[in-house]
Amino acid sequence: MRKSLLLITAAVLALGAGPALAKKQLVIVVKGLDNPFFEAIHQGCEKWNKENASSDYECFYTGPASTSDEAGEAQIVQDVLGKADTAAVAISPSNAKLIAQTIKTANPSVPVMTLDADLAAEDSALRKTYLGTDNYLMGFKIGEYIKKGKPNGGTICTIEGNTGADNILRRAQGMRDALTGQKGLAELKGEGGWTEVAGCPVFTNDDGAKGVQAMTDILAANPKLDAFGIMGGWPLFGAPQPYRDLFKPMAEKIASNEFVIGAADTIGDEVAIAKEGLVTALVGQRPFEMGYKAPSVMIDLIEGKPVEDPVFTGLDECTKDTVDTCIQK
CATH class of the missing domain: 3.40.50.2300 (Response regulator)
Incomplete structure (x- = not known):
């Protein structure tokens, strides 16, 4: 009798718990998935996920198949800004004017920032900050x-x-x-x-x-x-x-x-x-660092914390004589 009650109680608790809640998405949209530069950003995003496995947030990397598909990137931006699980978006605009118009049309309620590439100066109010190279x-x-x-x-x-x-x-x-x-x-x-x-x-x-x-x-x-x-x-x-x-x-x-x-x-x-x-x-540039830092910056924006604008990630200078030491690790 006692064993049966325990089994019933466990079943009720399991039903009450329901499925695990999906994580909120910190979305990075790049110009194209065919570019090794953006793959380095992806690797930075994945490192953040591994180090923050218990977080309520997840870094999600996406973009059009080709860097030449400006319209495809704009469509992805429009789509992710309309999703309920999107908590914030970081965009590398292939066409700054087109992405600016897409953001205006979407009128997002979540924070939007730029990554790697910025909007034109006259459209800068559409994003909270820029993270990347000077x-x-x-x-x-x-x-x-x-x-x-x-x-x-x-x-x-x-x-x-x-x-x-x-x-x-x-x-x-x-x-x-x-x-x-x-x-x-x-x-x-x-x-x-x-x-x-x-x-x-x-x-x-x-x-x-x-x-x-x-x-x-x-x-x-x-x-x-x-x-x-x-x-x-x-x-x-x-x-x-x-x-x-x-x-x-x-x-x-x-x-x-x-x-x-x-x-x-x-x-x-x-x-x-x-x-x-x-x-x-x-x-x-330092694309891995961009991908690694972007989720933390997006969370700060979500929480209303002060974030600098811009946030620069530094440069590395290489010549034939300095190639063995020129990359900042």
Whole structure:
């Protein structure tokens, strides 16, 4: 009799407990799942989950299959902002204006922040903070390395990503400002001795192979070109062997600064390429740190705690001579 009562009591308690409550989602939406840079953000997100297994929150990483799918990213943002279990969202906007309009339309009741790439300045009130790289400074440092290699200036081509990506546009502006000593020039026409050649900047939609092909075409059309400013590392980490094939014949020119290449990022094969002397300098971001920090920042926003705006994650600078120690761990 006593045993039967115990079994019945246990069954009632189990029924009363019901299923385990689902965790609230701290959503990270990136430009595309096909980019190793964003996979590093994903790994940071997963590390946070492992270290906070007992939390009521879970870091959830998502994005369109391709970085070229701007509309797909906007649709994902709209969808996650409409879900009941979404507690906060961190977005890396591929097209800043499109994402801004998506946020306006959704009119979210949960905190929204940007990650890696920001909204345009006039839309900044739509998000609580930006977490990631100081993109203007990143571009400025790339420009400083190019200028150090070619102090008297020359001809240059800028390799960019998506036309509406605010982070890439800020880098390009920083590079131009460093090269010329002037602020806000949209194109270089001899200022500071620097001229951007016809057909540049080239927008590659973050496609490495497309970037290498564009550089091949630019070099063929401009055999006396002096420099490339690569605002994202896509040609180096996305198409490393074609990149090597293109620049190995120019290794001596790169070593002597007869030809200068300043590039963004320090992921994938990029540091190895720097060690091989096939790029003058890399200025790298810290995507793993972005993914790891984002959930904690989102929780602070949910709880109404003060959060700085922006929250910068720092830079790493690599040249052939510093590759063994240039990455901040």
